[in-house]
Amino acid sequence: MKSINKFANDKVKWFLIPAFTIIFIIGVSGCMHNLSHEKEILAHLEQKYGIEFISLGFEVGSNSVMNCYPKGGCPEADRVKANIRVFSDKNTETEFGDTYFGIIIREDLEAEVFDAISDLPLPMKVFFDSETNFNNIFDSTKTYANFKQWRNNGNPWRINATVTVSINDFDNSEKEEYANKIFDIIEEDGFTGGIRVRFYSSEVFEKLTRTNFIELADDIVFSRNLNRPS
Numbered sequence: 001m002k003s004i005n006k007f008a009n010d011k012v013k014w015f016l017i018p019a020f021t022i023i024f025i026i027g028v029s030g031c032m033h034n035l036s037h038e039k040e041i042l043a044h045l046e047q048k049y050g051i052e053f054i055s056l057g058f059e060v061g062s063n064s065v066m067n068c069y070p071k072g073g074c075p076e077a078d079r080v081k082a083n084i085r086v087f088s089d090k091n092t093e094t095e096f097g098d099t100y101f102g103i104i105i106r107e108d109l110e111a112e113v114f115d116a117i118s119d120l121p122l123p124m125k126v127f128f129d130s131e132t133n134f135n136n137i138f139d140s141t142k143t144y145a146n147f148k149q150w151r152n153n154g155n156p157w158r159i160n161a162t163v164t165v166s167i168n169d170f171d172n173s174e175k176e177e178y179a180n181k182i183f184d185i186i187e188e189d190g191f192t193g194g195i196r197v198r199f200y201s202s203e204v205f206e207k208l209t210r211t212n213f214i215e216l217a218d219d220i221v222f223s224r225n226l227n228r229p230s
Helices: 002-049 100-117 144-152 172-188
Strands: 053-058 065-070 080-087 093-098 124-128 159-166 193-200 221-226
Touching: 002 053, 002 065, 002 080, 002 093, 080 100, 100 124, 100 144, 100 159, 100 172, 159 172, 172 193, 172 221
Parallel strands: 159 193
Antiparallel strands: 053 065, 065 080, 080 093, 124 159, 193 221
16 A cells, blocks of 8 residues: 555656746746846836836736836836837837836826816816826927927827815715816817816815825716817
8 A cells, every 4th residue: 555655646746846847947937038028128218218217027917018117216106117019020029118208298287287277266286197108209309398299280199187176065066066167178178088086175185196196085086088179
């Protein structure tokens, strides 16, 4: 009986050793692949924008989409999503994409939206979701003025932003009415895309930043998909 058990154990052992070896090799290969892509992406971003970027690692389950941020920036507020695609059928051509230009223009874009709604009476702040991939249309030599000209020339682009509003005594119907006013004004100003409106007490409103405005909001959020007026 002992000899049978020993034979069975040896058989399992000789099966597991190659299996673990294969898994180890695949894991090491994947890590080396990610490291190679990470270096390529960081080098591309530095060449494109003239600044150094710090890697935050690849997204779970991906070896082509990496999160990073500009050196000296905030890893949370200034997070950049960068990707790499290698086309083996195109003589191993490599294509890059990133969202950093959205960070470059976000304050100007937020100011433009705020200016459009600034005649409304309640205190407001605008936060632009900068994770928009501009597909290498813009680099460090381009400004918000270049972006506006490109947008006004009819190129398809959709805003993704949140307007935060300070209130103390509105009920939900009054909040919805105020949100609709905001949507109408921004749409009439020529923006397309997704706009959300969130409301806060005046005390909380003073503490809002682009990294905490979602977690500090109440459960009610108003949203509209804007279309350019005909």
